[in-house]
Amino acid sequence: xxxxxxxxxxxxxxxxxxxDVVKCxxxxxxxxxxxxxxxxxxxPRKSMRYLQMGLESRLRxxxxxxxxxxxxxxxxxxxxxxxxxxxxxxxxxxxxxxxDFTGISALFYRSWRAELIAIVVVALLTGIGxxxxxxxxxxxxxxxxxxxxxxAAAIHRFDWAMAIVLVIxxxxxxxxxxxxxxxxxxxxxxxxxxxxxxxxxVPLHFFTQKRFRQCNEKRPWAVHLVLMFxxxxxxxxxxxxxxxxxxxPAINWVAHGFGYAAALGLVGTAIYAVHGRIKKTExxxxxxxxxxxxxxxxxxLVSATGIIQHVLHRTGQPAAxxxxxxxxxxxxxxxxxxxxxxxxxxHMAYRPLAMYLSALREKAVAVxxxxxxxxxxxxxxx
Ligand code: SF4
Ligand code: SF4
Numbered sequence: 001x002x003x004x005x006x007x008x009x010x011x012x013x014x015x016x017x018x019x020d021v022v023k024c025x026x027x028x029x030x031x032x033x034x035x036x037x038x039x040x041x042x043x044p045r046k047s048m049r050y051l052q053m054g055l056e057s058r059l060r061x062x063x064x065x066x067x068x069x070x071x072x073x074x075x076x077x078x079x080x081x082x083x084x085x086x087x088x089x090x091x092x093x094x095x096x097x098x099x100d101f102t103g104i105s106a107l108f109y110r111s112w113r114a115e116l117i118a119i120v121v122v123a124l125l126t127g128i129g130x131x132x133x134x135x136x137x138x139x140x141x142x143x144x145x146x147x148x149x150x151x152a153a154a155i156h157r158f159d160w161a162m163a164i165v166l167v168i169x170x171x172x173x174x175x176x177x178x179x180x181x182x183x184x185x186x187x188x189x190x191x192x193x194x195x196x197x198x199x200x201x202v203p204l205h206f207f208t209q210k211r212f213r214q215c216n217e218k219r220p221w222a223v224h225l226v227l228m229f230x231x232x233x234x235x236x237x238x239x240x241x242x243x244x245x246x247x248x249p250a251i252n253w254v255a256h257g258f259g260y261a262a263a264l265g266l267v268g269t270a271i272y273a274v275h276g277r278i279k280k281t282e283x284x285x286x287x288x289x290x291x292x293x294x295x296x297x298x299x300x301l302v303s304a305t306g307i308i309q310h311v312l313h314r315t316g317q318p319a320a321x322x323x324x325x326x327x328x329x330x331x332x333x334x335x336x337x338x339x340x341x342x343x344x345x346x347h348m349a350y351r352p353l354a355m356y357l358s359a360l361r362e363k364a365v366a367v368x369x370x371x372x373x374x375x376x377x378x379x380x381x382x
Pocket of ligand 2: 181
């Protein structure tokens with residue numbers, strides 16, 4: 001089938017952070033260096049080639065950028081300084097915008113001003129809405145229990161409403177990812193039983209990021225895992241145990257113990273990443289897209305306001321704690337409704353899904369390419 005080329009694809013990807021793609025002369029050093037390149041997935045050279053040739057539909061269908069963990073070894077070994085590691089990162093951003101049916105992701109990645117304006121608007125609406133709600137139904141001087149300014153039950157319903165919207169948005173984007181990479185490819189037929197048999201790969205890679213560990217440098221994997229588990233712990237506490245967190249001012253050590261550990265993880269990883277990006281301590285911190293800074297800024301804002309609000313509540317200053325709670329929610333809501341489905345946090349869903357889809361593709365290709373008399377045997381082992 002004829003493949004249409006997009007002569008502006010490199011310029012397009014440059015808006016997502018790609019740099020020096022034209023310098024690549026296809027020596028293959030990067031693919032030879034990459035610890036994850038092999039079998040049917042040879043990268044990053046192949047993806048660089050798609051990009052240089054403007055093969056947009058092939059690039060949209062590839063899962064390879066998700067198999068890259070940006071260890072940076074390929075960039076360090078590239079004789080042309082074509083930055084293949086950063087190009088793979090920019091492809092992940094670009095693919096995120098292709099999976100997103102709303103076009104919001106593309107808008108944010110191409111214009112940091114648009115993302116910042118959207119964050120400010122959502123933050124202001126949240127702040128105004130919560131303030132009006134609190135002043136109407138509660139008392140600024142009451143933090144929890146009867147007459148509370150922001151009662152746990154109301155915030156809980158608000159959180160769940162947001163979570164449902166998020167799951168729907170992200171779910172649609174995940175289905176689109178499947179369609180672009182596996183479902184819509186007529187050359188790849190995956191039996192239903194394979195979908196079921198390999199479904200365990202999604203939670204496995206989500207919770208362990210085990211492939212990331214194969215990078216020679218283990219620290220980025222550990223940092224990533226701490227960030228992810230801290231975020232998940234906070235999410236679980238907020239979604240299921242909010243009333244334990246809100247009670248007080250006495251400290252509930254079971255609920256708050258997990259909260260402190262998660263806050264420490266979020267603050268620690270945010271400081272580590274900011275320091276790394278400013279000092280360019282590691283290859284994957286050498287280049288920063290504007291969205292990386294927005295992500296870190298929001299993370300710092302949410303963590304700082306959450307900690308201050310907690311201290312104010314525990315030290316018996318309900319009015320100040322309520323004001324900080326509103327400020328905290330002004331960071332949390334944009335982070336959840338804008339960052340999770342449309343920006344960097346969405347990678348938490350796409351990467352494990354890509355591991356699953358790539359395994360499905362690999363099995364299907366093995367069955368298809370085997371001689372007819374061996375196909376049944378391959379299918380059995382697949
Ligand atoms: S990106 Fe660099 S290392 Fe990779 S093929 Fe191109 S020139 Fe060679
Ligand atoms: S950054 Fe690391 S994982 Fe990604 S393509 Fe390069 S060598 Fe492979």
